[in-house]
Amino acid sequence: MTWQAACAALLVLSLAACHAAEDTAPIQRFDTAEVTLHPDGSPPAPPRTVSLRHRWDSASPGVSGEALYRIALPALPAGTDHALWLEAVGNQAAVRVNGTLVRQLGRPRSPFDDAGKFGHLVPLPAALLHTDRPNLLQLDVTAQALRGGGLSPVGLGPLAAAEAERASRLQRDQYAAAAYGTSMLLMGGLSLGLWWRQRVPLYGCFGTAVLLGSLRQFDRLLPTAPLPWPVWGGLMAVSYGVQLALIARFVLLALDRQPRWLATVQRAVVWIVAVLAASSFALGRRWPWDGALWLLWAAGMVCFAVVLRSAFVERRAIAWVVLGAGSLLLATGLHDLITVRSAHATGLGFPLTPHALFFFLLILAGLVVERYSRTEREHKALNEELVHRVAERERQLGEAFEALRRQKEEQAVLKERQRIMREIHDGVGSQLVGLLNLVTHRDTDPEQLTEHVQMALDEMRLAVDSLQPVHSDLATVLATLRYRLQPRLKAAGIEVLWDVDRLPPLPQLSPESVLQVQRILLEAFTNVLKHARATQVVMHAHCSDGAAPVIELRLSDNGVGLAPSDPSPNPGRGVANMRTRAEAIGARLWLEPGAGRGAAVVLEWPVGTA
Amino acid sequence: MASEPVSVALVEDDAGMRARFTRVICAEPSLRFVKGAANAGELLAWFSENQVDVLLVDLGLPDLPGREVIRRCSRMQPACAVMVITMFGDEANMLDAFAAGARGYLLKDGTEHDLATHVLSLHAGGSPMSPLIARQLLARWQADKPARPAAPSAPAPAVHETPPTLSRRELEVLDLVARGFTYPEIAGRMAVSVTTVQTHVRNIYGKLDVHNRTEAVYEARQIGLLP
Numbered sequence: 001m002t003w004q005a006a007c008a009a010l011l012v013l014s015l016a017a018c019h020a021a022e023d024t025a026p027i028q029r030f031d032t033a034e035v036t037l038h039p040d041g042s043p044p045a046p047p048r049t050v051s052l053r054h055r056w057d058s059a060s061p062g063v064s065g066e067a068l069y070r071i072a073l074p075a076l077p078a079g080t081d082h083a084l085w086l087e088a089v090g091n092q093a094a095v096r097v098n099g100t101l102v103r104q105l106g107r108p109r110s111p112f113d114d115a116g117k118f119g120h121l122v123p124l125p126a127a128l129l130h131t132d133r134p135n136l137l138q139l140d141v142t143a144q145a146l147r148g149g150g151l152s153p154v155g156l157g158p159l160a161a162a163e164a165e166r167a168s169r170l171q172r173d174q175y176a177a178a179a180y181g182t183s184m185l186l187m188g189g190l191s192l193g194l195w196w197r198q199r200v201p202l203y204g205c206f207g208t209a210v211l212l213g214s215l216r217q218f219d220r221l222l223p224t225a226p227l228p229w230p231v232w233g234g235l236m237a238v239s240y241g242v243q244l245a246l247i248a249r250f251v252l253l254a255l256d257r258q259p260r261w262l263a264t265v266q267r268a269v270v271w272i273v274a275v276l277a278a279s280s281f282a283l284g285r286r287w288p289w290d291g292a293l294w295l296l297w298a299a300g301m302v303c304f305a306v307v308l309r310s311a312f313v314e315r316r317a318i319a320w321v322v323l324g325a326g327s328l329l330l331a332t333g334l335h336d337l338i339t340v341r342s343a344h345a346t347g348l349g350f351p352l353t354p355h356a357l358f359f360f361l362l363i364l365a366g367l368v369v370e371r372y373s374r375t376e377r378e379h380k381a382l383n384e385e386l387v388h389r390v391a392e393r394e395r396q397l398g399e400a401f402e403a404l405r406r407q408k409e410e411q412a413v414l415k416e417r418q419r420i421m422r423e424i425h426d427g428v429g430s431q432l433v434g435l436l437n438l439v440t441h442r443d444t445d446p447e448q449l450t451e452h453v454q455m456a457l458d459e460m461r462l463a464v465d466s467l468q469p470v471h472s473d474l475a476t477v478l479a480t481l482r483y484r485l486q487p488r489l490k491a492a493g494i495e496v497l498w499d500v501d502r503l504p505p506l507p508q509l510s511p512e513s514v515l516q517v518q519r520i521l522l523e524a525f526t527n528v529l530k531h532a533r534a535t536q537v538v539m540h541a542h543c544s545d546g547a548a549p550v551i552e553l554r555l556s557d558n559g560v561g562l563a564p565s566d567p568s569p570n571p572g573r574g575v576a577n578m579r580t581r582a583e584a585i586g587a588r589l590w591l592e593p594g595a596g597r598g599a600a601v602v603l604e605w606p607v608g609t610a
Numbered sequence: 611m612a613s614e615p616v617s618v619a620l621v622e623d624d625a626g627m628r629a630r631f632t633r634v635i636c637a638e639p640s641l642r643f644v645k646g647a648a649n650a651g652e653l654l655a656w657f658s659e660n661q662v663d664v665l666l667v668d669l670g671l672p673d674l675p676g677r678e679v680i681r682r683c684s685r686m687q688p689a690c691a692v693m694v695i696t697m698f699g700d701e702a703n704m705l706d707a708f709a710a711g712a713r714g715y716l717l718k719d720g721t722e723h724d725l726a727t728h729v730l731s732l733h734a735g736g737s738p739m740s741p742l743i744a745r746q747l748l749a750r751w752q753a754d755k756p757a758r759p760a761a762p763s764a765p766a767p768a769v770h771e772t773p774p775t776l777s778r779r780e781l782e783v784l785d786l787v788a789r790g791f792t793y794p795e796i797a798g799r800m801a802v803s804v805t806t807v808q809t810h811v812r813n814i815y816g817k818l819d820v821h822n823r824t825e826a827v828y829e830a831r832q833i834g835l836l837p
Contacts, residue, residue: 468701468742471749479741479790486792487724500789539790 027085027157027165030071039065053088055150056143062285064109064144069151073097073135082124083162084137085155087169090116091147094140097128108142111228116148117220118174121166123159144229145284174221180358181217184210187365194372202253206368209246210361212239217354234281237289241273244296247364248303251322254367255310262302269299304330318367325363332356419512423463431456458484458522466515472505474551474605477514478541481521492529494537494557501542503551504607513585517553517603520578520589524555524601527574532559534598549607556600561593616733617661619645621653621679622668622695627718631666631695631725638726650674657683661690664729666716668695669703676703677710684711691732701746708815713737736793736808737815744787747814751776751784774817783810 032051038044039060047070050059056067076082084095091114092106103122106113129135143149155165191207194200216236219225225232249266273292280289307326310319332352435452438444461484470476478500489496528537534557543551575591578601582589587605594600618641622628628646635643644662647653650671657665665683669676680692694707694715704715714732716725728738776784779800786796793811797804 464700465742469746469749470742471745473745473788475789476741476745479788482790483740498790498792498795500791502785502789 026161027155028074030073030154030156033069033071033151033154035070036068037065038067039063052151052153055148056141057146057148057150057286059150060143062145064142067141067143067149067151069139069141071137071139071154073137073156075131075133076124076129076135078126078129078131081126081159082129082156083159084120084122084124085157085162085165086120086122086152087155088116088150088152089120089139089141090114091144091149092142095122096138096140097124098130098136099138100128102128108140109144111144111230111232112224114147114223114225114229116150118223119166119169121162146281146286146289147229147233176355177217177220180354181214181221184214184217184358184361187361188214191365191368194368198375200371200375202250202371203368205246205250205253206364209243209250210365212243212246213357213361215239216243230281230284234278237277237281237292238274241277241292241296242270245270245273245299247360248296248299250364251303251326252306254322254364254371255307255316255319262306265302266299269295300330318370321363322367325360329353329356329360416511420463420467423515427459427463428456431459462515462518462522466511466518470509470514472507472509473503474506474509474517475500475503475541477509477517478521478539478553481518481525482539485522485525488529489525489537494528494534497536497538499538499540499542503541503543504549506551506605506607508586508608516581516585520581520601520603521553521555523574523578528555528557528559532557532561532598534559543607551605551607553603553605554600556594556598558594558596558598561597561599615640615642616663616729617642617644618664618666618729619647619653619657619660619662620666621647621650621671622666623648623670623672624668627668627695634725635729640730641726650679653679654682657686661687663689664691664693664733666693666695666729667707667712669707677706680707680710680712693729693732701740701742704740704743705746705818708743708818713812713815735805735812737811739787739811739814741788741790744784747818748781748784748788751781776814776817780810780814780817783807784814787811 030052032049033054034047035050035054036044036047037059040063042063042065054067054069056065059067086093086095086105089105092108092110093104093115094101094108095103095105102124103120105115105120137154139151141149141151155162157165188207188209188211191203191210193207195203195207216239219232219236227235245266249263249270252262252266273295276288276292276295280286280292304326307319307323310316311323332355335352431452435449435456438449438452465480465484468480470480482496482498486496525537528534537555537557540554540556541551543549579589582603582605585605587603589601589603592600592602618635620628620631620635620643622631625648628648632643632646635641645653645656645660647656650673667676667679667683671679676694680694683690684692691714692712694704694712695718696703696715697718707715714728714737716728731738782800783796786799791799793804793807797807800807
């Protein structure tokens with residue numbers, strides 16, 4: 001909260017500076033004057049003595065006119081340069097000393113010129129002054145309705161002292177107005193920029209209020225208004241009123257205490273104040289503007305109540321800050337009400353409200369910054385939260401995926417394990433059981449035993465070979481079988497003619513189907529070895545072209561053929577087995593007579609069948 | 611056939627199997643049995659002091675992995691032909707053994723009486739190759755071809771830097787072996803002599819050795835063991 005501390009320090013310093021400059025000038029003040037009022041449309045009133053500061057609007061409400069002020073100045077000694085210090089005289093004035101025009105302040109009745117905004121230093125030519133008797137100061141003032149015309153106490157003193165007075169006044173009012181106006185312009189611009197990007201009502205509300213406020217500050221620096229009176233006056237009044245209404249609205253927005261009805265009321269207040277202020281100047285009547293001020297006061301009280309509640313009941317730090325600054329604003333408002341309005345009693349008073357208002361705006365700007373950075377923080381946090389959640393979700397997804405993959409893997413392994421177990425059981429297992437059976441018979445032929453052991457070994461080798469990677473190449477499966485059987489065929493005196501083409505990759509070539517193919521061919525080879533009495537066997541493999549390619553395997557021999565007098569004990573069973581195996585892999589198998597003599601086993605296997 | 615019989619040593623932890631091999635070798639006049647070791651330690655101790663033509667190695671030794679035995683022996687006596695004794699001749703073990711320097715293998719399939727033929731054939735320079743191994747080698751070399759880019763920071767033109775590629779003829783041999791053709795059939799199809807086919811096969815095995823070494827160098831470089 002350093003910015004708030006800085007604001008407080010600034011305010012204290014500026015107030016102290018103002019007060020320090022107020023007294024100790026060797027300037028003589030004249031607090032009374034004889035005035036002749038001549039409101040337009042009425043006869044001139046008889047001269048009377050009034051105390052200064054004298055307000056035209058109080059004396060002649062709602063009309064324009066002329067006022068002739070006369071002040072008797074003492075005899076002024078020669079040798080020093082004398083000057084008048086007119087803190088405020090308006091709205092236009094002709095300054096005469098002893099009947100001679102010394103200075104014309106503003107063109108008479110000009111709707112653009114307002115001499116009352118500035119203090120005026122009027123040097124008095126020594127030639128015009130009486131050194132031995134009183135001098136007469138005469139101010140021909142023209143004033144317009146509601147324009148704040150009139151006359152402040154008149155100062156008279158040495159030129160140097162008057163210069164010092166003017167400098168201090170300049171510092172107090174003009175410089176402050178310039179600084180405030182510029183700062184407010186900056187704050188408003190920034191805030192409206194934020195609003196333009198983000199459309200948060202809070203920023204728009206504050207930006208508009210501050211920009212309107214800056215308009216009023218800059219007005220104090222303009223000797224000539226850009227628009228004629230009373231249009232310009234109306235504009236200023238509207239901007240002032242709307243600024244205050246918007247500030248009330250902003251406070252509630254900043255506190256996030258925004259019941260729907262209150263928001264509606266506040267919006268209405270903004271418009272009503274604008275209309276009242278405008279109509280006041282359009283009609284040249286004071287009461288609509290007074291009404292607007294009352295309305296603002298009421299809105300301010302509602303706002304104050306909400307802030308109080310927020311501070312005391314809900315104990316919110318932000319409410320305390322607003323409350324502090326708002327109280328200061330109200331206190332200075334009270335101060336101004338007493339000292340500035342009842343200027344008769346205290347002489348020179350100066351309004352504190354602009355300073356307090358600026359301070360209040362600074363606090364509010366702090367709120368805007370606070371809100372903005374909070375939103376930023378929230379966005380950042382939200383962003384981080386989102387990133388975190390995305391990562392978390394990603395991780396969960398990854399885990400789920402991994403679990404699924406592992407599960408699939410385990411299932412595949414389990415399935416394969418079960419298959420291998422089944423193979424061992426059905427293949428080598430049954431062979432060994434049969435072998436055991438043979439061995440227990442005393443009179444078993446050793447040759448038959450050897451054959452049986454050979455079959456068990458073959459079975460085991462086939463099982464092992466079927467587990468080797470063959471890269472979807474059926475030719476390699478055939479080749480492996482030949483590699484195993486070649487020595488036996490050679491020993492049996494059977495010549496092998498090998499006619500195996502390059503075969504297309506078979507996606508369906510799993511270890512299971514490899515084993516089936518091997519068993520079919522082993523059966524066929526064994527038949528040739530045992531029964532065919534052949535001297536030659538031809539292994540033929542090729543793939544038909546076309547849209548649905550088919551692999552054809554043909555094992556033919558030149559043996560005894562398919563004679564019905566086949567000596568095989570159960571010729572049908574082997575073939576039936578082979579057929580079943582072929583069907584299991586989606587192939588077709590049949591026997592046919594060989595070319596000339598012998599027989600052939602043919603297997604047709606479409607590429608791509610599961 | 612050379613007048614001098616081929617000397618054969620054997621390492622096999624199974625006593626029964628060792629005895630059968632010993633009997634078969636001793637029964638063969640063209641072979642001379644010189645040593646039967648029961649484990650790698652015994653063999654290596656003997657091997658460092660004795661020369662032998664052919665060494666039969668069982669892969670499942672209790673004290674040292676078979677391929678380590680092969681690697682050490684083929685380094686000690688490059689002239690010695692190392693032959694693996696195996697039950698199945700499965701491609702993973704075989705490729706390992708060949709990469710380590712083995713030049714042949716013998717299946718324990720009850721055809722030990724052919725042992726002499728195999729040993730003599732190996733001694734004469736003929737390495738056997740099963741279709742499964744040929745298929746595996748084809749797949750391996752084909753996968754290698756596009757995969758491995760030139761090593762990014764290969765500074766020295768070392769001999770083993772790039773994996774050796776197979777010649778067209780060698781690939782042809784592999785393809786035919788994988789499809790089940792015997793060496794004589796391959797020789798006929800390619801219109802070369804059987805000896806040439808055997809040379810191709812031996813060269814392929816040799817490149818497999820180099821191939822593996824290169825892979826090792828590549829991997830060592832990857833993990834930062836080598837510059």
